[in-house]
Amino acid sequence: MTAPVRTRSSADLIAAEEPVLAHNYHPLPVVVARAEGTWVEDVEGRRYLDMLAGYSALNFGHRHPALIDAAHQQLDRLTLTSRAFHNDRLAEFAERLAALTGQDMVLPMNTGAEAVESGIKVARKWAYEVKGVPADQATIVVAADNFHGRTTTIVSFSTDETARTGFGPFTPGFRIVPYNDLAALEAAVDETTAAVLIEPIQGEAGVIIPDEGYLAGVRELTRRKGCLFIADEIQSGLGRTGRTLAVEHESVVPDLVLLGKALGGGIVPVSAVVGRRDVLGVLRPGEHGSTFGGNPLAAAVGTAVVELLETGEFQLRAAELGVLLRNGLTDLVGRGVVGFRARGLWAGVDIDPAIGTGREVSARLMQEGVLVKDTHGSTIRLAPPLTITGEELEGAIGALEKVLTQGA
Template sequence: MNDRLHPTATRLSPIELEARYGAHNYHPLPVVLTRGEGVWLRDTEGRRYLDMMSAYSAVSFGHGHPELVAALTEQASRLAVTSRAFHTDRLGPFLERLCTLTGMDRALPMNSGAEAVETALKAARKWGYKVKRIPDGQARIVVAAGNFAGRTTTIVGFSSEAQYRDGFGPFAPGFDSVPFGDVAALEAAIGEHTCAVLLEPIQGEAGIVVPPPGYLRAARELCTRRNVLLICDEIQTGLGRTGRRLAVDHEEVVPDGLTLGKALGGGLLPVSAFLAREDVMAQFTPGDHGSTFGGNPLAAAVGLAALDLLEREQLAERAAAMGERLIGALKALGHPAVAEVRGRGLLVGVELAPDFASARAVCEALMAEGVLTKDTHGTVVRLAPPLIVDAPQIDFAVAAFARALKACGG
């Protein structure tokens, strides 16, 4: 029998179907999820798991939040996509709320986080040429080693991770990389043709790396003094994840440009945005940049509902309290396999001792204990639950983590 004509006759499992027909660009844990509610997920066998990953912060409000689902379904029944060829009644209120909440002058809506970063790069370069008067084609942007801003060829081109770059060049020029958290290196890298510095306030994919106190404030002062834009990538850290509305708020820093995404879509659809001060965003004129789906009514309705929920439920404050409980409990384990616990709010990384089991093995053991999360770089277990998580659920996760360590030989 030809399985191209009769695919169901193969009777492959969902995991086998992915392996057979999908590109092998992911290595998921061996679990097949089918439902989600709040902080909980269920697999096809009916087992329940505590979500300690939140889809890399995209599910900050929990799975299937009734208010966000209602906003989605109500808007979908009225009007979903028109393109930006026309005005809609949803986009303006969303942009107003987004700018008011972040203190930025203007916002440009996109879809994925990588698109928001690409938008920021274009804006920074054009500002450099038109405002700072950098000679054409010579603008440079300073980035930090260990960064992760997406998977486009431009973005992986300034990554310091060899695998992200291998086989995908040639890459766009114009980027200078410096060690994350090193103010002296940052200052040395800024030259007369530098138009922007792009930083994550906390590096997520690098292993939840928190910079030294005062780093962001020093970067802000340096950029102001050297007439360089400070652009902060808050796609993972923004919207309450670190215990403040934005991670830069911990040092009372106001960037010139800001990227948001993930949680902005309420865990229901991709919504992102580049926000900036007036003179930076003014560099875009009709025809310079756009997106068919960016700013669509469906995205705007959900994004607006998500922002309202964030404030009304005081989820940033909740993340601060629950994050303190999580970090404190993990440190209190005193386990020799735990080399370091680091993070802020509900963005936490547990660095494992080099002679212990891999972080992947610990995540598999956690899965057996009813907790789902993912490792990064083979040595760090990330713990970043939905911001609606409560104290008993935090305690459940920590107890499961202790048992997982023991199962892995600790």
């Protein structure tokens, strides 16, 4: 990376945000100015290894050459038409994404939250038109400690009071059951149930991995009960766990899969609902839409993302380097780490509270040139770009070891 243009210091820029930005985030005090691959650089020229990757939005690293090239080429041709017209990039994107995920149809949107909202609408419409649920009585069963976004409807079925308090009244029609509990799920599903909506791995909750057989059990239960299985793969999908989709670890094919984050390659927001033809086929013109959903620039970048995943290279890298990550974290258990959960290049690491909160440990790692993000309590999340090298990964684990030793 070339040196950034230095205009204002990090401290000045952080202070300048205070009076003009809504305080809906509490970022670490680093001001990123440039990035390349797995590294970012602040306005003073200090370099940091990115071990968060934009919550998986940067699965292919910062400014991946193939993705940047696709964006540049499309910027020179056409950026937006809206879905009022066809564009010459959308069909290929939809065809290849459907094939990659083993589904029939694609509903393109922009953000992850939009994909979730779209999945909810499709499931309800399917319940009324296909299943025969009486009007306005459809229910969707979700899991406690979920994170699917922060729109009004989505926080209606969140159990995180920070996300909920002060934002009611809430949208009805959801039932919440414990995650990883098939008996509770079975008891909650009835003739009004349109769908079961879960994360195959709960990211915001701390990378919570369900017991083996849980996802297959959800698939069997939903088939038997005559409702849909919607898998939110917005964080867990597109190579992160060592497979294209996390549900593939149990050879499960949901009725609908929600995608986002990495689908835009870290360049533009791209999300999608992919699913069976008889489910997504319930939508008709005028019932759902998006000005930017499926725009030519998004389709071009999304196609380039799919092309990278079609080779299987990134899934294999996540699986192989995931072993290195797991082994490194195992060595730290009892030495500041009280436990962890990992699949592929994704881990939730529980730090001994005596050493510090997740926020405090993240701040100390920042001083060592490694960027991570805390979640609840003393848990931090590790989700590096899938382009990370073994040497870089070992360096990050070494930095964590140093921080834990110093904090003991």
